[in-house]
Amino acid sequence: MIASLLGISPAHWAALLAGLKWTIFLSVVGFLAGGLVGFIVALSRISDSVVVRAVAVTYVNLIQGTPLLVLMFVLYFGLPVFGLEMPPLAAACIAMTMFSAAYLGEIWRGCLQSVPRTQWEAADCLALARWERMLLVILPQALRIAVPPTVGFMVQIVKNTSVASVIGMAEMTYIGKLINNATFQPFRTYLIIAGLYFLLCYPLSWLSRRLERKLNVAHR
Amino acid sequence: MSPIVSFRDVHKSFGAVPVLKGLSFEIEKGQVVALIGRSGSGKSTALRCVDRLEKVDSGEIIVCGHRVSDPKIELRKLRQDVGIVFQSYNLFPHLTVEQNITLAPRWVKKANRTSARELAKEVLAQVGLSEKIDAYPEQLSGGQQQRVAIARSLAMRPQVMLFDEVTSALDPQLTEEVLRVIEQLAKQGMTMLLVTHEMAFAARVADRVIFMHEGLIHETGSRDILRNPATAELKSFVGVGL
Numbered sequence: 001m002i003a004s005l006l007g008i009s010p011a012h013w014a015a016l017l018a019g020l021k022w023t024i025f026l027s028v029v030g031f032l033a034g035g036l037v038g039f040i041v042a043l044s045r046i047s048d049s050v051v052v053r054a055v056a057v058t059y060v061n062l063i064q065g066t067p068l069l070v071l072m073f074v075l076y077f078g079l080p081v082f083g084l085e086m087p088p089l090a091a092a093c094i095a096m097t098m099f100s101a102a103y104l105g106e107i108w109r110g111c112l113q114s115v116p117r118t119q120w121e122a123a124d125c126l127a128l129a130r131w132e133r134m135l136l137v138i139l140p141q142a143l144r145i146a147v148p149p150t151v152g153f154m155v156q157i158v159k160n161t162s163v164a165s166v167i168g169m170a171e172m173t174y175i176g177k178l179i180n181n182a183t184f185q186p187f188r189t190y191l192i193i194a195g196l197y198f199l200l201c202y203p204l205s206w207l208s209r210r211l212e213r214k215l216n217v218a219h220r
Numbered sequence: 221m222s223p224i225v226s227f228r229d230v231h232k233s234f235g236a237v238p239v240l241k242g243l244s245f246e247i248e249k250g251q252v253v254a255l256i257g258r259s260g261s262g263k264s265t266a267l268r269c270v271d272r273l274e275k276v277d278s279g280e281i282i283v284c285g286h287r288v289s290d291p292k293i294e295l296r297k298l299r300q301d302v303g304i305v306f307q308s309y310n311l312f313p314h315l316t317v318e319q320n321i322t323l324a325p326r327w328v329k330k331a332n333r334t335s336a337r338e339l340a341k342e343v344l345a346q347v348g349l350s351e352k353i354d355a356y357p358e359q360l361s362g363g364q365q366q367r368v369a370i371a372r373s374l375a376m377r378p379q380v381m382l383f384d385e386v387t388s389a390l391d392p393q394l395t396e397e398v399l400r401v402i403e404q405l406a407k408q409g410m411t412m413l414l415v416t417h418e419m420a421f422a423a424r425v426a427d428r429v430i431f432m433h434e435g436l437i438h439e440t441g442s443r444d445i446l447r448n449p450a451t452a453e454l455k456s457f458v459g460v461g462l
Binding site: 118119121122123124125126127128129132136137140141144 | 295303306308312314324376
């Protein structure tokens with residue numbers, strides 16, 4: 001009974017949980033590093049400089065217009081052509097960061113711009129500098145708006161880490177493939193993996209909806 | 221003494237639509253000038269040009285010694301000398317009344333916490349809202365929010381105050397409480413430019429009335445021109461207004 005929980009041996013469970021750990025790791029990196037770059041993307045998207053705006057728009061369009069899978073292939077298989085080789089983990093981290101940054105950047109740009117124009121103007125008229133206006137007036141208001149969609153997008157990050165399995169990153173989906181190769185029980189194996197992803201994602205979705213309701217109640 | 225605000229042959233278009241067609245006027249220290257006219261006559265645009273919320277196409281604007289029409293103007297300095305109050309109050313919803321008022325004094329003028337709170341108390345007393353110092357904007361009526369917005373501007377000790385249709389969003393009763401505050405400021409010698417639709421109020425407080433029509437000054441003079449307009453346009457306008 002204990003020897004094979006849900007028909008999976010303890011050794012395979014250990015491997016799966018190790019994979020889960022890397023899935024979480026990749027998600028956290030994607031969110032933190034992607035968030036950092038995404039914040040810069042969001043600020044660049046509303047910059048006064050046409051050049052900065054154009055660079056940011058191009059970046060967002062390129063990433064949003066290509067599959068994450070292809071981005072991983074380019075980084076892992078494509079760059080070695082130019083002598084730039086990296087382990088699957090590094091390629092996956094970079095790809096997740098680039099992916100998250102483009103989407104979070106767009107989400108946050110929308111949040112910044114949804115703070116009414118008159119608030120920016122009022123801050124200007126009080127002689128606040130640009131960074132003071134952003135830090136003291138715009139960001140606190142945009143943050144409230146940004147929390148639910150940001151948490152919601154974290155679900156996308158978690159699910160998309162599974163793409164890293166194609167470049168040999170040993171996260172949960174990759175481990176699942178290995179287990180399936182050994183046990184020939186694809187339905188059981190992948191159902192369990194689906195369940196584990198669900199356990200990661202559902203709380204985030206739930207939190208996102210809850211925050212949204214809370215925000216609506218508190219909405220002035 | 222040089223005027224606080226001076227416009228000389230100011231032109232401004234939005235796209236192909238000319239809004240100001242060579243506007244010239246001056247506001248002396250301590251003067252209260254009412255800018256009146258129909259919607260689209262350019263009066264709000266003229267007011268916004270004073271604080272450089274709009275850039276002019278040509279002409280010269282000098283405000284408190286700052287060349288506003290100069291592209292290289294130091295906005296931070298200009299805006300410490302100019303206070304502006306908007307139709308929609310524009311208080312910061314995430315900050316208390318005190319924080320709204322002390323934000324700019326603390327960050328721009330580097331006032332410490334204690335002196336900033338004293339300042340908030342002082343300007344709130346001026347607008348009759350001392351007891352609301354810890355309230356959030358959403359807990360206040362429109363009239364109270366607008367009075368806080370006036371207090372917030374006053375806290376920067378501006379040399380001139382601009383009021384852009386500040387009572388247009390308020391019912392008559394709330395309008396009155398806001399107008400009383402503005403009238404009080406006028407009595408204390410504040411230099412003011414009022415864009416207003418309240419003709420009775422303009423007739424009460426304005427030292428000078430400017431009637432704008434199609435981007436130009438059509439008629440100007442003391443408040444008496446509201447009672448005895450010289451031009452047909454002003455006659456028909458105040459006929460509607462009073």
